[in-house]
Amino acid sequence: MFYGAMKLSVGNGLKLAFRPWVEGLEHVPAKGPAILASNHLSFSDSFFLPAVLDRKVTFIAKAEYFTSPGVKGKLTAAFFKGVGQLPVDRSGVRGAGEAAIRSGLEVLARGELFGIYPEGTRSPDGRLYRGKPGGLARVALRSGAPVLPVAMVDTEKIQPPGQVVPKLMRPGIRIGAPMDFSRYRGMENDRFIQRALTDEVMYEIMRLSGQEYVDMYATAAKRQLAEEAKREAEAEKAARDAKDAEAERDAESGAADGTGTDPDPGGRRPAGPRLSGPAARLAAARRRRHERDRAA
Structure with a gap:
């Protein structure tokens, strides 16, 4: 209910103001679970992608967005819940990863769309960085849901760091064909399989986005x-x-x-x-x- 209201207000507002273009909507299934694995250029990625989809898509977000004190904190928490974000405590690296996996599996078990950023954080310079193998691979293999590679295009140019007022321009979204990894079923704990699956998805994202690929993690960069x-x-x-x-x-x-x-050569001195x-x-x-x- 709240998601629908937020989608009408925020989603339609984004589409009206920025007019994002989108390719590949036909790849998103009309029903049933699917994983949307996207590059991550901007804070606004989690808003633009749901805005162009007919179905609800759920992303995970750091718990701080949901637990800040005061009226502003409550409004922020309500907003993130309204746009389909789930809180994950990232204070412990392993605990955060397990919590994200559980959240993703719960969303997919309900037959919904789950959004994930394999890079783990926003790109610091607009390039595409190495995907972290644990989360995406384990969610995909445990759930059996298809993975749709997604490329966000130019969203980082809308509001670069330090810019207060967003720039009105047209970002883009490309959605690739579903990727089937059923051949790896039952091997979700094999770190080589996790790496192989993640690299396959990152290659498709690179192909769709046209980004330069950097073989290091974005956090290290x-x-x-x-x-x-x-x-x-x-x-x-x-x-x-x-x-x-x-x-x-x-x-x-x-x-x-x-x-x-x-x-003061003229001699006029105070x-x-x-x-x-x-x-x-x-x-x-x-x-x-x-x-x-x-x-x-």
Whole structure:
């Protein structure tokens, strides 16, 4: 009931505002369970995909969205429940994986559509990363449900990090033909089978999306990018400090030998002492360093 109301309001609003294009709707079964395995570019992926489907699709979301305190927290929880999200506690890696698998199997046992992001998190740079083998493979093999590869296209451009107002543009969704993995039935705990199945699905997602594939996990890529950004920031700070130190030395040298120019040659001076020439540059350099130290 609530899902239907949210789909009418949020889903129709998204379709009206952004006009997403979609290919492959004919691959989604009219009834019965199926797994929608999608790339993950944006927070909005879990809203755009359900918006273009006639059937309800359920994704899992981190439990923090459902347990935040206050009125805002309650409204957020109601919204996520309304759009078909299920809470999963990700505080423990193994526990989170098992909870996600159980949730997926329950959804599929009801004959519904279950959405999953094999990468495990959003792509940090728009590229497609290695799929995590446990969740998708185990849900697919235990349930026997077909897997539909899904490609979200350009959703990351709607609201990049740091942008408050979404950009009105047309994202796209491509849904591939169902993939049958019945040949692996009963082998869901074999890590080589899990890897093989996941790689097959990721290849189809890559083919549908046209993304560059990176053979590493997105979580590792995020850590790597964060470390690179930190090193760049430290290098920039060191360069600024060196430049200011050089300016201080030049100013001190100029002040010592009396060189420098009067910034007010016309003689119009305010009341009180005023620094000029090298002394002024020295004071400015020290002031900049002091302000940076306070900000840090």
